[in-house]
Amino acid sequence: MAVQRSSRPALSRPLRLLVLAACLAPPFAWSQAQAPSTPPATACPLQPRYPLPADRSDLQKLATAQQAAADERGCLTNAAFHAWRGATLLALGRTAEAIEPLERALLHDPDLPGAQLDLAQALAAEGDTASARAFLAHMRQRSDLPLPIGQVIDRQLEILSLPTPLANVLTAGWQSRWQFSAMGGSETNLNNAPSSSEVTLTFPQGDVTLPLDVESRPRSGGATLGVVQWQGLRPWNESVLVVQAEFKARQTGDSETSYQQSDVAATWLDAPAASRQWVARVARSHLRYGGTSLLRATRATLQYQWEARERTEASPWSEVLAGCRPAASLELEHRGYPESRVLDGLYQGGAAGWLCRRSMVGRGIEALTANTFFYGAQARLGSDRPLQAARAGGAYRRAEVRAQWEGPWLGGRVGAQWSTTRQRDRTPYSPLLGNVPRSTIRHVLQLEASWPLTESLALVANAEISRQSSNLAVFDARQRSVYMGLRWEVMQ
Template sequence: MPASHSAACCLLTFSALACAVSALAAEVVPEVRAVNLTPEDTCPAALFGASLPKGKDAIRTQLVQLSPWAQACDMRADFHAYRGALLLSAGWPQDAAISLEKALLLNPELPGAQLDFAQALAQQGQGTPARELVRQVAERSDIQPDLKHWLQDGLVQGASLQTLAATANAIPDRGWNWSSLMQSSMGHESNLASATHTTSLTLYLASGPVEVPLADSERPKAGAAVKMLVATQGLRKLGDGELRLNLALQGRRAEGATLANNQLAEGFAAYAHPLGPGVLQGAWGAHSFSQPGVYSYKDQVFSLKYEPSWRFGDCKSSIAHSLTAQRYLSAPSLDGTYQQLRLEAGCGPAEKTGIDASTETIWGLTTGRDTPSNTNRPGGNKHRVEAYARHERNMVLPLSNRQGRLTAWYRYSVSQDERVFSGLLGIDPTRTHRQDGGLGYWLPIRQAWSAGVDVESTSQKSTNTLLNIKNLTTYVGLRWALN
């Protein structure tokens, strides 16, 4: 066998070993719970060593809680070990390696930190030092027998990926891990029913163009509204991968504007499994949106996503393909199938440049084609291109000593019909430009509770004047999250 091929097999073998070890590493460290303390206190022992939270949101929240203690706990090995484990679970092996290495410099006898450090090295392609770390842990006398035998079996020369996968399946199933969220918001919108800003419509009749003014009832209406959101997420180990479930319900009510009332329900199921140098995820989802008595829409989404484990600097990327079966219950002639290709990159943190570990930036680009179920659908095939960006970071507001979460996002899309929508509206196919953006800031006020504000802006311009829409929304609310 060529040397390069042997080295690659060895690296892949160890990567599988290291990823599975992370499920057991937490058992090496005594389990304690995070507590709410103020930065003025000394570094609290109860802040570190707990079992890792499940889900990226819970991990991010935990990193936020640790951030104010960075200076006070700088000489605590358990602080850096726990923070490194969180960064590793969040998918940031380079930054995890920095924290874990510091933990081991302060206390070289932390087996959990050694295993996490080995995994971080393996994910960065440093197979030899990572394998040596695992060997050292396997030879320790204070390691649980089951873990010791498992590590030794994985280090046997020539062990295959199939053998390691079978061993990993022997790890006890810890069952479902659930997190839930409830949010209530009250605010104001400048266009509650997303009505057109056009004051009149030009119809192209055989006798010539005729301008028809729109009734006041068709114009935008501003007013107050209330929104409610309930969501839950479940994670469970299944084989070598992970099963994920998401459910969400959202409703909006506006006083004196029946057309503004709407309901949204969505469900999502996905299975993520290691494949080559990364993770492959298959997913199915369903959505339902309705404005009672006015509009009703449903769809089903099937998607495949691949996320390589390698990174460019502090960024990781993914590619996904999805197919959406769309059903417009109130207008069946608009039914169709939308196929989309999405490229995405997520960056952060970067401790070496001083950026907060909780900072995250996501960029994405999608392109898709909407094919009608009925060949006579107005507009025919539709093409769409979309670019978006999202940035999140911790921020302390002026005159406040508490750290909250700031979110900023922007999305721009262009859609183009292949055929004329209606001869009465003109002879050119519809082309639409849309811009959406928003800012949000949420501040923890007590355990599991936070308060915040969200501001969003929408601007849509189209060659079909009925699709010219603007809206500005501002909501304040309370959020309860349980992880």
């Protein structure tokens, strides 16, 4: 009997991929092909294989083979097989037929996350938005769910409650988000000047200490900061494409200390539904400072992500690391300085770290969002090779350690990030500066907080404290900044 479809909005296709790939976050540590909790006595003649065929005719042949094997003894109680069959029917657009095998999969393994997401999508497509919301709300309570993915689930829950015309617009094609921020504040070093008031030069006759010109010393003052951000998600067969763009402008009372910065990046996730996957990313940045094109950088990253750790009783760190996903990457970056080509360089390096998320128990979607904690750590090591031999200091080695945390605070959310970066040249920087290799260490603490005023408007504040020390005093620097303003968010 044909199923009468409702005009209620369906979840975006495929929801599983969009949720898993949201906001460049690590994907779920779950595989749709996860083994059933109780293996059948007889093996199923068809074993789940991902990704699904991209060609529709091959997909149809697979659905026919799955239908023929559905009543085999070894397949009847195989949750992974039924979830696989349901995913195939969903990919063919046969949402009504997909519901039965997906429900059967969850009957044998209620915690199979891939099947939960697919069933929510199928139910929404058939007009049963109440059940779809219930499944998504259940998914939202998982302790190993990364924060950005939870935010996308929240958005899908909001979409299901919207009037039909608007929801249909939001669920078609690209899923995107705009953010507009306007802030005002002050900084203690608008011109990024050295903190020292004098410089010591080395001559054959001996050292000479000279005072720095007043214009070369740190300038403090007020500034306004405007930021526009766009982020888009789009499925591509079994993969997901994520595109991000940001434009930031700081305006001060002096054009020499104002700047404009633009960044654009594209990220490809090859199999977000899998427990492990490759992630490739390319990015481009441009910085104009004081009316001059100061820096143009192009970056490429190839990352591998492992499945998230599960909670065990054996280790005291089990509770802290539960839901943490390890990742390692290779990085390549070309840095160009249009006004001083001798500084151009090519950076090569690697990074490794963890990305973790925990949720405290709460009632309702709002409580779940408010009680989410996010934390992680990363270590990076690499070297920058000059493209011209005349660059002062030659090649340099750079090492960085970074840690971050985010959680609820006073009805809003607060985040903190700490980084320490060490850099050392391989050759002496300059005969006039002691003829020794330059060595620097930089510490940066960043704080950010937001409090919602309405569904789309929030009060935001951020602060930054940085300190750079060097064996060459001319590279010592200090900076503090505080900004506060409003952020407006628009979903499309």
